[in-house]
Amino acid sequence: MKIRLTDLAVRKLPLSSDGQITYWDEITPNFGIRCSARSKSYVVMLGDKRKRKTLGRYPALSLADARKQAKLLISTHALDPGNTVDHEYSDVVQVYLTECQTRVRPSTLKGYQLYLTGISFSGPISKITGDKLLTRISSYTKSQSSQNYAFTSFKVFFNWAMRRGYLPTNPLAPHKRPYRMSPRERVLSDEELKTVFSYCRSNPDRFTQIVELLILTGQRKGEIANLQWQDIDDGSLVLPGNKTKNKREHTVPLGSFALELLAQIEGGATYVFGTEFDDKPFNGFGKSTKRMLTETTLTHFTLHDLRRTFATIHARIGTPIHVTEKLLNHVSGTISGVAAVYNRHSYYEEMKLAVAEYDNFIAKLAPV
Known part of the structure; x- marks a missing residue:
């Protein structure tokens, strides 16, 4: 039996009182869900011999994940490395x-x-x-x-x-990257930072709000652009491991300026910098950054330079380096090796003090 499998449709499918019934998806060929007397299980049909493989049970396995697995298995089976000598x-x-x-x-x-x-x-x-x-x-x-x-x-x-057996060797193995890049060292001066912060405050939109939060928190661009309302909890950013570079959950306290900024943004969308009609992460950094540089007449800088500037200011105001690393979610540095294994102190209160001092610095730099 063929039906259009959706979350609602899967939930409403009845268990079978007589044997097993398989409902095949109208969206993804050879993918379906088998209903028995006790459970519902996602299945996929593979190859010319129509071999049936069980993917997992509902609801432990979601429809979206089951469909991804099915597509991967179907495409992999069709492109079995042992079938032909060369593959497109x-x-x-x-x-x-x-x-x-x-x-x-x-x-x-x-x-x-x-x-x-x-x-x-x-x-x-x-x-x-x-x-x-x-x-x-x-x-x-x-x-x-x-x-x-x-x-x-x-x-x-x-x-x-x-x-996977598609190639005997890597054609790029004898080659090196085209360019040897020098580490970036750009740190904004106080006057440049004041200009950027004031520009963001005077021209509020999704891009400038992201930039302002980057200045105030020192987090990575992708972490802020992909920020969801569920990642904000009791005055802190709580980033799950799948959103951080080092795959570790990161909790960082928010200062008064950051909380004020977030309070000005209308909720309702999943993403903090999404909208009701465009509920997805912001993705217009290139043009927006170019416009900001043109309108402020500042020398070129990248948004990652704001993170380096954040760390530099914390050094100036006396924040201990291990606290700065906690704010930035760095896993290497002063707390590494044996210390990283045995030192489980969160430094949350120390981070709160550092964030407050940083806010004082910004307030004096760019009075509002």
């Missing part, structure tokens, strides 16, 4: 990206999709050479950092393809 590049990329959906951060997946599909090849994956790929990368983007990112994306992809 585009087919292998699709299997890889489908698998990545279940194990990498959305921002990482977006980068993989950008380069692996933007720099496309026709024909077998085994015919791609390192020299050919480097030429295509340099034609696709002139940015040194983007070329390096594309190189890394392809190298990770080819390593995966080797492990």
Whole structure:
């Protein structure tokens, strides 16, 4: 029996009083849910022999996750490395990206999709050479950092393809990244920071509110852009491990300026910087940053430079380095090795004091 499987439809499907009944999805071919007398289980049909595989039980396994698993199994089975000698590049990329959906951060997946599909090849994956790929990368983007990112994306992809049996060797193995990048050292001066903070206060929109919160908290751009209302709890940011770079939950107290800013934003959307009609993370940083630089006439800086500036100011106002690292959610540095294993102190109260001192600094820098 075929039906359109939705969360509501799955919930309403009755258990079978006589044997088993399988309802096949109208959206994803060969994917369905089997209802027995005691349970409901997601299933997928694989190959010409129509081999049925059970994915997991409802509701322990959600419909969305079950559908992802089914798509991955279907595409992987269709592209079994043992079936043919050569596989089309585009087919292998699709299997890889489908698998990545279940194990990498959305921002990482977006980068993989950008380069692996933007720099496309026709024909077998085994015919791609390192020299050919480097030429295509340099034609696709002139940015040194983007070329390096594309190189890394392809190298990770080819390593995966080797492990899965699609390639005997990684064509990029003998090559190094196109550019050796120097560590960024840009720290905004007090006057520059005052200009940016005042600009954000005078031109409130989703972008400037994100920038203002970056200044006030020192967190990473992606963590703030993807911030959800459920991540704010009792005057603190509580970022789950799947939203942080080091995969560890991060709790950081919010100062009065940050709380004031959040109070001005209308709730209702899932994302703090989403809207009722566009409930998804903000994604217009390029044009918005360029506009801000043009209107403030400031020398170019990146939003990550605000994080470095945040740390530098804390050093100036006397915040102990281990407290600054806690605010930034750094896992390396002063609390590492044996200390990181045995020192389980959260330093929350120390962070609250540091945040208050930082707010005082901002208040004197840019009176409002």
